[in-house]
Amino acid sequence: xxxGRIQGHLSRGEMVLLDGGVGTxxxxxxxxxxxxxxxxxPEVVRQVHADYIxxxxxxxxxxxxxxxxxxxxxxxxxxxxxxHIGPEGLENKAEMLVRxxxxxxxxxxxxxxxxxxxxxxxxxxxxxxxxCFRPQLAPPNDELRTEHAETIQQLKESxxxxxxxETMNNIREAVVASxxxxxxxxxxxxxxxxxxxxxxxxxxxxxxAAKAVEPYxxxxxxxxxxxxxxxxxxxxxxxxxxxxxxxxxxxxxxxxPTKFPRKNISPPPGNGQPWARRSLAAVAExxxxxxxH
Amino acid sequence: MSYAxxxxxxxxxxxxxxDGAIGxxxxxxxxxxxxxxxxxxxxxxxxxxxxxxxxxxxxxxxxxxxxxxxxxxxxxxxxxxxxHIGAQHLETxxxxxxxxxxxxxxxxxxxxxxxAEVAVAGAMTTLEWCFRPDLAPEExxxxxxxxxxxxxxxxxxxxxxxxxxxxxxxxATVALEAARELDIPAWVSFVPDWRARLLSGESxxxxxxxxxxxxxxxxxxxxxxxxxxxxxxxxxxxxxxRPFGAYAxxxxxxxxxxxxxxxxxxxxxxxxxxxxxxxxxxxxxxxCGTTPDHIRLLKDALPRRAAVHA
Numbered sequence: 001x002x003x004g005r006i007q008g009h010l011s012r013g014e015m016v017l018l019d020g021g022v023g024t025x026x027x028x029x030x031x032x033x034x035x036x037x038x039x040x041x042p043e044v045v046r047q048v049h050a051d052y053i054x055x056x057x058x059x060x061x062x063x064x065x066x067x068x069x070x071x072x073x074x075x076x077x078x079x080x081x082x083x084h085i086g087p088e089g090l091e092n093k094a095e096m097l098v099r100x101x102x103x104x105x106x107x108x109x110x111x112x113x114x115x116x117x118x119x120x121x122x123x124x125x126x127x128x129x130x131x132c133f134r135p136q137l138a139p140p141n142d143e144l145r146t147e148h149a150e151t152i153q154q155l156k157e158s159x160x161x162x163x164x165x166e167t168m169n170n171i172r173e174a175v176v177a178s179x180x181x182x183x184x185x186x187x188x189x190x191x192x193x194x195x196x197x198x199x200x201x202x203x204x205x206x207x208x209a210a211k212a213v214e215p216y217x218x219x220x221x222x223x224x225x226x227x228x229x230x231x232x233x234x235x236x237x238x239x240x241x242x243x244x245x246x247x248x249x250x251x252x253x254x255x256x257p258t259k260f261p262r263k264n265i266s267p268p269p270g271n272g273q274p275w276a277r278r279s280l281a282a283v284a285e286x287x288x289x290x291x292x293h
Numbered sequence: 294m295s296y297a298x299x300x301x302x303x304x305x306x307x308x309x310x311x312d313g314a315i316g317x318x319x320x321x322x323x324x325x326x327x328x329x330x331x332x333x334x335x336x337x338x339x340x341x342x343x344x345x346x347x348x349x350x351x352x353x354x355x356x357x358x359x360x361x362x363x364x365x366x367x368x369x370x371x372x373x374x375x376x377h378i379g380a381q382h383l384e385t386x387x388x389x390x391x392x393x394x395x396x397x398x399x400x401x402x403x404x405x406x407x408x409a410e411v412a413v414a415g416a417m418t419t420l421e422w423c424f425r426p427d428l429a430p431e432e433x434x435x436x437x438x439x440x441x442x443x444x445x446x447x448x449x450x451x452x453x454x455x456x457x458x459x460x461x462x463x464x465a466t467v468a469l470e471a472a473r474e475l476d477i478p479a480w481v482s483f484v485p486d487w488r489a490r491l492l493s494g495e496s497x498x499x500x501x502x503x504x505x506x507x508x509x510x511x512x513x514x515x516x517x518x519x520x521x522x523x524x525x526x527x528x529x530x531x532x533x534x535r536p537f538g539a540y541a542x543x544x545x546x547x548x549x550x551x552x553x554x555x556x557x558x559x560x561x562x563x564x565x566x567x568x569x570x571x572x573x574x575x576x577x578x579x580x581c582g583t584t585p586d587h588i589r590l591l592k593d594a595l596p597r598r599a600a601v602h603a
Binding site for chain 2: 032033034072074075076077081084085086087090131133134135136169195196201202226227
């Protein structure tokens with residue numbers, strides 16, 4: 001259980017550095033985005049985690065974006081149709097991949113056990129049940145509750161240190177997911193995807209979203225998956241509200257801005273070092289210099 | 294070959310052979326579906342078309358599965374969000390890819406030994422996901438999008454439209470109306486379920502009633518296992534006065550790819566196709582999982598004339 005180290009950093013007012021993009025980095029290394037790269041290229045997934053640890057990340061995030069039963073079921077008329085024309089075992093594939101994804105993060109951490117002073121924490125990533133950029137598709141609350149509980153249980157059993165509810169695009173889903181996360185007894189963070197104007201994709205405010213999830217006791221509120229300028233805007237507008245929301249809430253510039261993957265991305269440099277490695281290390285250095293109580 | 298020639302052949306009762314899969318054939322040849330490969334692998338796409346012509350296909354279908362503005366927009370909260378974070382070409386790339394994909398089929402035909410015998414069909418599936426009739430857009434929204442997409446195909450030079458993997462009759466009527474307005478021949482192919490109905494659960498007889506006033510040039514079934522197509526064709530045969538046919542999928546849909554199972558080698562696929570012919574089918578080809586070898590055997594072994602005309 002490595003969350004204690006992160007909690008220590010937060011309570012002392014120290015910066016916590018997350019990893020960078022996992023999915024886009026796997027893709028950039030030439031892996032076809034099938035089964036999140038887990039089935040056919042587990043070594044690449046593991047290496048991406050390892051490279052982020054080497055770059056100085058305090059937290060690595062599981063490669064579990066949208067690995068849910070629903071993601072597969074959405075491509076069929078219904079469960080009967082899926083059984084009729086899909087391969088055997090497709091119903092349980094998401095669960096199998098979630099468990100394997102956590103294993104890969106743990107294996108990457110294991111490689112560094114003796115090399116680093118403190119152990120990195122593994123965040124189990126939970127994304128919205130429907131497409132992360134489509135708040136209007138969020139299912140009814142009972143479905144949100146059942147299905148998020150299922151994934152959270154799988155992540156917990158596989159041994160993540162805490163939960164990262166990320167790329168949340170509307171308040172309703174974030175609240176239900178937070179409630180489920182709370183009952184798992186794992187520490188959890190909630191991160192909202194932002195759009196132009198620094199608002200949630202649903203056009204709700206980040207401050208309003210932070211207030212809404214606060215009663216469930218998240219350890220941190222974040223914003224992610226928007227362009228850098230939107231992230232900055234969201235943070236500057238909502239920081240005061242989040243700080244006021246309660247002593248248990250920590251707010252730090254834990255950013256994971258991403259861009260929509262584009263075609264023809266140049267291949268990684270020959271040494272396999274992630275492009276982000278140097279810059280992430282530089283950020284780590286800078287944050288350590290500027291962090292204060 | 295213009296569509297008039299296909300029509301004449303059908304009126305004479307001749308069997309028409311469609312091509313087989315494009316998307317899954319790309320996977321089988323070591324490519325992925327990602328981006329349709331129209332821009333990055335034009336030679337590979339052209340050679341798949343060429344192989345189907347060599348195998349004996351009378352109709353080539355374009356590599357244009359779900360190429361619509363909507364397919365890109367569906368990945369964003371709305372248009373504003375897409376413009377904000379998306380790549381710049383997303384609003385217009387569907388039109389460009391349709392044009393280029395049609396070109397590849399036309400080029401393959403031009404370079405073949407039998408250009409006069411092959412027609413190119415613009416392949417267009419449902420606006421939303423082909424297996425989700427519940428997601429179909431509202432009728433008026435569909436109408437504008439069908440007009441737009443069909444005009445791209447027509448401008449690019451296809452001989453007919455093939456509305457395929459359609460899952461409910463309402464969307465088919467919108468598609469056919471748009472094709473009539475734009476004055477281009479149109480075939481409609483539905484996904485059947487496993488009980489001789491459309492995937493939506495609608496009855497085949499009801500579908501025929503709805504489509505009849507729009508005079509579809511042919512009605513087909515595709516993207517279901519061969520046995521499901523047989524059941525659907527037998528039901529269709531009871532009611533249809535128009536040419537009809539089928540092209541089934543073989544293997545399993547293993548998102549985001551196709552699983553090749555070997556369950557239907559060409560000889561076994563031919564057995565299923567023979568049942569379709571017995572039911573009166575006049576147009577036969579292959580959907581996901583089929584290969585040029587399947588089409589070659591259909592061309593060589595199926596009767597030259599449809600049963601109803603024999």
